[in-house]
Amino acid sequence: MIERLISGCFKHLAKVEEIGMSYPRFCSMNRKKLSWLHCGVVLGIGVAITNGLPAMTSQTYTQAPQLSQAQPQQWRRMTSEEQDDAWGYILNSPMGIAALNQLAIERFINPNCPKTFYLNEKVGGFQSLLRVKCPNDRGVSAAVGYSEMRVIFNRFESNIESFEVERVYSEGRPPATNLPD
Numbered sequence: 001m002i003e004r005l006i007s008g009c010f011k012h013l014a015k016v017e018e019i020g021m022s023y024p025r026f027c028s029m030n031r032k033k034l035s036w037l038h039c040g041v042v043l044g045i046g047v048a049i050t051n052g053l054p055a056m057t058s059q060t061y062t063q064a065p066q067l068s069q070a071q072p073q074q075w076r077r078m079t080s081e082e083q084d085d086a087w088g089y090i091l092n093s094p095m096g097i098a099a100l101n102q103l104a105i106e107r108f109i110n111p112n113c114p115k116t117f118y119l120n121e122k123v124g125g126f127q128s129l130l131r132v133k134c135p136n137d138r139g140v141s142a143a144v145g146y147s148e149m150r151v152i153f154n155r156f157e158s159n160i161e162s163f164e165v166e167r168v169y170s171e172g173r174p175p176a177t178n179l180p181d
Helices: 002-022 025-058 080-091 094-105
Strands: 075-077 115-120 127-138 146-156 159-169
Touching (some): 080 094, 080 115, 080 146, 080 159, 094 159
Antiparallel strands (some): 075 115, 115 127, 127 146
8 A cells, every 4th residue: 555655656746747847947846845745745644544553443442431320339428518618619610610500501500409419439539419309390301301410520639620411300210320319
């Protein structure tokens, strides 16, 4: 394959030189430079593809385990001090505010909806879950209602790096994240 690319580049260069003979000298010089640049780019891409292809196909990657799929014994309720810290992390982080906005859009920010915090001890307390359970169905969909939303926050030091929203439907489907209560 590389040999075809190299021979193609030289054939292309020969054609440019033939065309360059009929143009003024400065035009043929610029075309030669462009031709060499073109050949170099094509050759570089060909070598990169040829060398990278075995590496890409020989390694098998396994999907990282989902931390939200944690077992019930991994999650525990937070103490009041831990809840205060969790609210601080949420309110002082752009991703935390984004998660609260998602809850507000789906009408889960309400004084009638109790909020419970859980902590995942398997990851050293850097993953927390906010459970918001309302007495009646809510959500943005008119077709499917749900009375509970869960937001899993992934934190690094005091900054929330990402969050995942889980909707618990009232039609009997089990939630993806099992909680102790």
